Amino acid sequence: MAEQGSKARRPRIDGLHNRALIVDAALRHFTEQGINASLEGIAKEAGVGPATLYRHFPTREALLADALYVRGEELLAGVTEIERSADPDCALQRWMRVMEDYLSLFQGLPDPVIRALPEQDSPLSAPCQRLIDVTDRLLKHAQRSGSARPEVQADGLFLSVLCLAWAKATGAADNATLETLRTMTAVGYLDQVRATGQ
Amino acid sequence: MAEQGSKARRPRIDGLHNRALIVDAALRHFTEQGINASLEGIAKEAGVGPATLYRHFPTREALLADALYVRGEELLAGVTEIERSADPDCALQRWMRVMEDYLSLFQGLPDPVIRALPEQDSPLSAPCQRLIDVTDRLLKHAQRSGSARPEVQADGLFLSVLCLAWAKATGAADNATLETLRTMTAVGYLDQVRATGQ
DNA sequence: ATCCAACCGGAGGGAGCGTCCCCTTTAGTA
DNA sequence: TACTAAAGGGGACGCTCCCTCCGGTTGGAT
Numbered sequence: 392m393a394e395q396g397s398k399a400r401r402p403r404i405d406g407l408h409n410r411a412l413i414v415d416a417a418l419r420h421f422t423e424q425g426i427n428a429s430l431e432g433i434a435k436e437a438g439v440g441p442a443t444l445y446r447h448f449p450t451r452e453a454l455l456a457d458a459l460y461v462r463g464e465e466l467l468a469g470v471t472e473i474e475r476s477a478d479p480d481c482a483l484q485r486w487m488r489v490m491e492d493y494l495s496l497f498q499g500l501p502d503p504v505i506r507a508l509p510e511q512d513s514p515l516s517a518p519c520q521r522l523i524d525v526t527d528r529l530l531k532h533a534q535r536s537g538s539a540r541p542e543v544q545a546d547g548l549f550l551s552v553l554c555l556a557w558a559k560a561t562g563a564a565d566n567a568t569l570e571t572l573r574t575m576t577a578v579g580y581l582d583q584v585r586a587t588g589q
Numbered sequence: 590m591a592e593q594g595s596k597a598r599r600p601r602i603d604g605l606h607n608r609a610l611i612v613d614a615a616l617r618h619f620t621e622q623g624i625n626a627s628l629e630g631i632a633k634e635a636g637v638g639p640a641t642l643y644r645h646f647p648t649r650e651a652l653l654a655d656a657l658y659v660r661g662e663e664l665l666a667g668v669t670e671i672e673r674s675a676d677p678d679c680a681l682q683r684w685m686r687v688m689e690d691y692l693s694l695f696q697g698l699p700d701p702v703i704r705a706l707p708e709q710d711s712p713l714s715a716p717c718q719r720l721i722d723v724t725d726r727l728l729k730h731a732q733r734s735g736s737a738r739p740e741v742q743a744d745g746l747f748l749s750v751l752c753l754a755w756a757k758a759t760g761a762a763d764n765a766t767l768e769t770l771r772t773m774t775a776v777g778y779l780d781q782v783r784a785t786g787q
Numbered sequence: 788a789t790c791c792a793a794c795c796g797g798a799g800g801g802a803g804c805g806t807c808c809c810c811t812t813t814a815g816t817a
Numbered sequence: 818t819a820c821t822a823a824a825g826g827g828g829a830c831g832c833t834c835c836c837t838c839c840g841g842t843t844g845g846a847t
Contacts, residue, residue, distance in 0.1 A: 403844060406794060431834060440796030445836065508761040540776075547769045550762055554752035563706040564748055571745045579773030601813055604825060629803060638827030643805065788847100795842070804832080811826070817819085 410447050412437040418458045425498030426455060452503055456514035459496065463518050466493050470525055479537035480581055483529045487552055488573075490522060494556035501557040505550070523549050530580075538582035551576050608645050610635040616656045623696030624653060650701055654712035657694065661716050664691050668723055677735035678779055681727045685750055686771075688720060692754035699755040703748070721747050728778075736780035749774050 416437040420428035430451065434444040448454035466489065473489070476482035494501050507515035526545040533539035555576065559569055577584045614635040618626035628649065632642040646652035664687065671687070674680035692699050705713035724743040731737035753774065757767055775782045 400792075400845065403793060405843070409795085429834060430836090434796095441835085442796055442837070442839095443794080446794075502759075505756065505759045505761045508759075542769070543773065544766070544769065546762070546766055547773065550756055550766065550770060551773070554756055557755060558703065558748055558752055561700075561703045561706075563703045564744070568742070568744055568748065571740070571742065572748060575741065575745065575749065575777030576773070579777045598814065598823075601824060603812070607826080627803060628805090632827095638829095639804085640806075640808095640828085641826055644825075647805095790845105790847085792845090793843085795840105797839100797841105799838085800836095802833105802835080804834105805830105806832105807830080808828095809826100810828105811824105813824080814822095816821085 406447075409437070409439050409443055413439060413444055413447060413454070414457050417454050421455070421458055421497040426451070426500055426503060430454070450514070452507065453514040455497070455500075455503060456518060459518065462493065462496060463521075466490075467521065467525070474529065474532075479529070479533040479535075480539065480583070481585075483533045483537070483539060484577055484581070486526065486529050487548065487576075490526070490549070490552045491556050491559070493522075494553060495559055498560055501553045501560065505553050505557075519549070533581075540580055540582060543580045548580060551579070604645075607635070607637050607641055611637060611642055611645060611652070612655050615652050619653070619656055619695040624649070624698055624701060628652070648712070650705065651712040653695075653698075653701060654716060657716065660691065660694060661719075664688075665719065665723070672727065672730075677727070677731040677733075678737065678781070679783075681731045681735070681737065682775060682779075684724065684727050685746065685774075688724070688747070688750045689754050689757070691720075692751060693758055696758055699751045699758065703751050703755075717747070731779075738778055738780060741778045746778060749777070 413433065416433045417428075420433050420436070430444060431441055433454075434441050437444070444454075448457065469489070470486070473482050473485050476485065494504060504515055504519060507513035508519060510516060523545050526548050530539055530543065530545050530548060534541055534543075555569075555572060558564060558572065564572065574584060611631065614631045615626075618631050618634070628642060629639055631652075632639050635642070642652075646655065667687070668684070671680050671683050674683065692702060702713055702717060705711035706717060708714060721743050724746050728737055728741065728743050728746060732739055732741075753767075753770060756762060756770065762770065772782060
């Protein structure tokens with residue numbers, strides 16, 4: 392990810408191996424138990440000591456970011472297909488839904504994500520910025536050729552999606568209420584909202 | 590709050606006293622450090638042992654509910670003034686804003702609140718239901734005599750406010766973005782949104 | 788083959804949660 | 818006023834989790 396100085400040593404293979412084991416275990420634990428899964432438990436399942444985990448990932452956010460990385464790449468790879476949609480309004484709505492699903496990968500994920508937004512040194516802020524950039528592109532397109540309201544901005548949309556994902560994860564709303572919320576949100580940024588097939 | 594059987598003993602004054610001390614300390618700690626303030630710390634500041642705190646308040650939610658009680662009464666007392674507003678749309682918007690402030694009393698409050706919504710045995714669900722009932726009244730009025738959209742329901746509005754309070758508390762959005770979010774939400778439930786002063 | 792940096796993980800201190808158990812205080816009663 | 822039974826009190830404890838220190842080990846470079 393970052394280039395080394397010319398005199399840097401090649402990283403040790405056992406280090407890389409352990410790192411991969413940790414990310415693997417983290418992905419499982421975060422998926423099953425949410426973002427507050429015990430780091431000790433993750434280390435134990437990876438077969439390493441706690442110190443090893445903390446050396447590779449100084450904070451829970453760093454581990455989260457790595458565990459999310461692969462899924463994030465898949466997400467961004469699918470964007471071109473969405474962008475090819477005939478209707479820019481529809482494309483924006485589809486993208487919003489895709490982001491909502493992505494932010495629902497781990498129970499409780501919206502919390503650290505929204506907390507990472509204001510600070511730029513968090514391991515989660517870079518991937519977030521990429522999502523916001525894509526949102527901006529799709530939004531601008533929908534503002535030019537669709538019915539998106541001119542005063543809406545990409546950060547606002549991202550916050551909306553975060554809120555939706557947050558509310559969904561708590562299980563407070565049934566599917567109907569959730570769909571109403573999505574429609575209400577869409578009405579907030581689009582001038583003409585059509586019913587979306589699921 | 591609950592009546593005792595005919596042969597119930599009068600509660601002891603030291604018990605009531607300690608209970609009040611605990612709620613008092615909890616109010617301070619929750620206000621300063623958010624809803625995850627250490628219960629041990631609250632007990633210590635109240636001058637009681639941990640067991641005493643847990644006897645009076647078996648869960649953190651119970652303590653939260655009690656700490657919120659007084660403010661909740663003030664809130665509901667102010668409703669009549671809002672209901673007297675000439676414009677029902679405006680009244681609904683004012684009420685939404687008041688709820689948002691109430692749910693921002695403690696850092697992190699929206700989380701346990703939204704989690705309490707689906708279950709009816711949580712100490713927080715009764716006060717929430719009261720808020721939803723008021724919301725329903727104001728919403729119905731705005732649907733009859735204002736421009737509120739007919740498909741919107743009170744639970745949806747309460748969820749929206751929870752989301753706003755949640756997003757606000759994280760500090761991810763500046764005031765301008767936050768105001769945009771509020772307007773977007775209002776566009777979602779009102780047909781004609783006027784700019785609100787502040 | 789040797790060196791030394793990078794890496795490993797057990798052990799342990801610290802914080803918070805929630806409970807058990809024994810002692811103290813108080814409300815009702817004689 | 819004196820007694821009693823129940824309610825209340827709190828210290829101490831066991832548990833989980835977080836995070837760090839430190840002596841021992843491994844493996845890349847020469």
